[in-house]
Amino acid sequence: MVKFTVKQKLQALNLLKEGYSSCSVAQMIGTGSHQLIDTWAAQYQHFGVKGLEIRHTSQNYRGQFKLQVLNWRKEHDETYQNTAIHFKIATPSLICTWQKRFDEGGLDALFTKRGRPPMNKLPKKPVKYTSSELSELERLRLENRQLHIENDYLKKVEALARRKDAQRKKNGPSSKS
Secondary structure, eight states: OOOOOHHHHHHHHHHHHTTOOHHHHHHHHTOSOHHHHHHHHHHHHHHGGGGGSOOOOOOOOOHHHHHHHHHHHHHHTOOHHHHHHHTTOSOHHHHHHHHHHHHHHOGGGGGOOSSOOOOOOSOOOOOOOOHHHHHHHHHHHHHHHHHHHHHHHHHHHHHHHHHHHHHHHHHOSOOOO
16 A cells, blocks of 8 residues: 655545546555545545645554444434544544444444553462362262262273174174073
8 A cells, every 4th residue: 555645645635626537636646445535535625735744653442432433323324434533533434444343243343442451460368268169079079089080980890891892793602501
């Protein structure tokens, strides 16, 4: 994607003022899209030269604000560009991204935080049990161990029975007279 300087953007807007269409201006400066020229014009009209400056903001919008923006856009049936101007958002494509996230992931997708969640730096405290809880815990552990032993025993008995059946089938019917 080609980045244009403020000077280049102002030259394009001067061509618009001279009467050229946004399509012809786009061809003259090589943007490939007349919509970009229209966006520059709208940003210049509402924010002046500051609206044309390239911004690298790391603005962190809250989920409630995102929802408010999307609802306003839907209620007023507005474009992303006009919605961005109304809410003083630098890039209209950001609203488009919010809309896609909302459509794909629902309301929760708007309330996600950026970046990796913080690591818990506090060590986990050991759980302290009362004597009655300890005795209950010990009883449950013992019962669990007994059930594991019983389960293993039943598996071995079943395997032994299968082995005897397989051996009986291999040897054929026994002839006892």
